[in-house]
Amino acid sequence: MATSALKPHQKELFGQPIGLYILFLTEMWERFSYYGMRALLVLYMTTQTIGDDRGAGLGWTNQEALALYGWYTMLVYVMSIPGGMIADKLIGQKKAVLIGAIVLCLGHGVLVLTDIWAFYTGLGLVILGVGLLKPNISTMVGGLYKQGDIRRDKGFSIFYIGINLGSLLATLTVGLVVAEWGWHAGFGLAGVVMVLGLINYLAGQKYLKGVGDFIPSKNDENEVSYGKLYSKLFSSPKQLIFAGILLVASFIGWYYMDWSYGLLFVFLTAIAALLMMIYKELDTQVYKDRFLVLLLSFIMVIIFWGAFEQAGGLMNLYTETNTNRMLFGWEVPTVMFQSLNAGFIIIFATIIAGIWAKRKLKGKEASSLFKMAIGIIIMGFGFLFMVFAVKDFESSGPVIEGISGSGSAMYWLVLAYLFHTIGELCISPVALSFITKLAPVKYASLMMGVYFAATGLGNKVAGIVGESASEFGELTIFSGIVIFTVIIGILFIAILKPLKRLTHGAEESERVLKNEEAEGFELADN
Incomplete structure (x- = not known):
């Protein structure tokens, strides 16, 4: 990343650069808006056009809404790749964050309007804005510290608290605003807080001098670009033929399926070609083995987010229609249940990190792959409570206003989100750390981009799975997620020893407490 090698003198607050708190607040308000x-x-998409107390929605079917939700959440992550490249090659992180914040303000502002063009335009602007801001603001946090500064890990922990605090505040307040003033007031609130984030960022520029500025990269033989790798594909017959087969299959999918899925297949073909070329370029068997293990870990990433992101999709709809949300005479807004994840993260992050650290100190299994497999299993068991919720609904009948015992109970959702959060704390920060341990330094940034692509694909899978509920029903979907995720987790545990051998001791020499404690809040950087 293009950051200044010489850090200017930074004014401090509570032992950390003041610039950290500027970035903390900027990211907090950005995550609030998102x-x-x-x-x-x-x-909003599934509320009927005649509306309810919250105003008119778009009147879409659940299937249509979840399809768009999958595309939207996928593109938010995928756009982080070009967002990082633009910062590195053209404008620097500081300007990228500024432009991203401005675009986000415009996007949320447009969403206040009720026209359908405003809806699509607003979503597009939010995708572009997050793509520019999200990957680069984290890089700027690292740029506040000189190499070897012992405050860095704690600084990142503080920064990631802001991510979860923003999520928590958003999901606690937006639902109340919507209940009182309608959908577009909720979208407007997201825009207002993003403006606060932008003002904070602009006002704090004096504390960010020399951080995230664009520095043209010098010719470096170790520097790798997507373009160089793709150009080498044409001189690699085997890889070119395989990529060609995938591309043809993509166009067949384009013809027989929706055009959007054709584009998705083309994107996956591009990723596959990139990975093949990286593998070919690796010059030792150790690097090749580690690379294969890393790719297998991405499978877990895709599966995890494909299940976890039901929270904003299918689980959100289930909460709205099938859950009795009355609490002491007050109906809890559906959106508020989304706050459980962020709240549980803040409560349990250091606890979970401490448990893994103690296991490692005692010589018990605590490798990254093991944590990720356990995380998938725990998250999968969370959907078991959603199975119980569906059974509860089937026995209690539809939700009837003023009738206690109708619909499914809220505590099933609380338990589901608790297990999902614990699973997330086992896999999300670990996956990011695992990349830095296994990827060759030369390809570390590229593999981080592939990680964002895998996360985005997982989000799209979540939309596809959620769509299927219209045909198969919630019980089948939730049960299927439980079975599939638990089986995948167990399979990875079963092959853990050979996979660890293929890492060639990449994790054995790491310092236990430093890494584990730093992972505590790195969770939900999603």
Whole structure:
């Protein structure tokens, strides 16, 4: 990343550069705007055009809404790849964050309007804005510290608290605003707080001098670009033929399926070609083995987010229609249940990190692959409570206003989100750390981009799975997720020893407490 090698003298507050708190607040308000809008999205799309107390929605079917939700959440992550490249090659992180914040303000502002063109335009602007801001603001946090600064890990932990605090505040307040003033007031609130984030960022520029500025990269033989790798594909017959087969299959999918899926297949073909070329370029068997293990870990990433992101989609819709949300005479807004994840993260992050650290100190299994497999299993068991919720609904009948015992109970959702959060804390920060341990330094940035692509694909899978509920029903979908995720987790545990051998001791020499404690809040950087 293009950051200044020489850090200017930084004024401090509580032992950290003041610039950290500027970035903390900027990211907190950005995450507020994102998670607030995300929590409303499928509910707004599925509310009938005649509306209810919250105003008219788009009147879409659940299947249509979840399809768009999948595309939206996927593109938010995928756009982080070009967003990082633009910062590195053209404008630097500081300007990228500024432009991203401005675009986000425009996007949320447009969403206040009720026209359908405004809806699509607003979503597109939010995707572009997050793509520019999200990957680069984290890089700027690292740029506040000189190499070897012992404050860095704690600084990132503080920064990631802001991510979860923004999510928590958004999901606690946006639902109340929507209940009182309607859908577009909720979208407007997301825009207002993003403006606060932008003002904070602009006002704090004096504390960010020399951080995230664009520095043209010098010719470096170790520097790798997507373009160089793709150009080498044409001189690699085997890889070219395989990529060609995938591309033909993509166009067949384009012809026989929806055009959007054709584009998705083309995108996956591009990723596959990139991975094949990286593998070919690796010059030792150790690197090749580690690369294969890394790719297998991405499978777990895709599966995890494909299940976890039901929170904003299918689970959100289930909460809205099938859950009795009355609490002491007050109906809890559906959106508020989204706050459980962020709240549980803040409560349990250091606890979970401490448990893994103690296991490692005692010589018990605590490798990254093991944590990720356990995380998938725990998250999968969370959907078991959604199975119980569906059974509860079937026995209690539809939700009837003023009738206690109708619909499914709220505590099933609380338990589901608790297990999902614990699973997330086992896999999300670990996956990011695992990339830095296994990827060759030369390809570390590229593999981080592939990680974002895998996360985005997982989000799209979540939309596809959620869509299937219209045909197969919630019980089948939730049960299927439980069975599939638990089986996948067990399979990875079963092959853990050979996979660890293929890492060639990449994790054995790491410092236990430093890494584990730093992972505590790195969770939900999603």
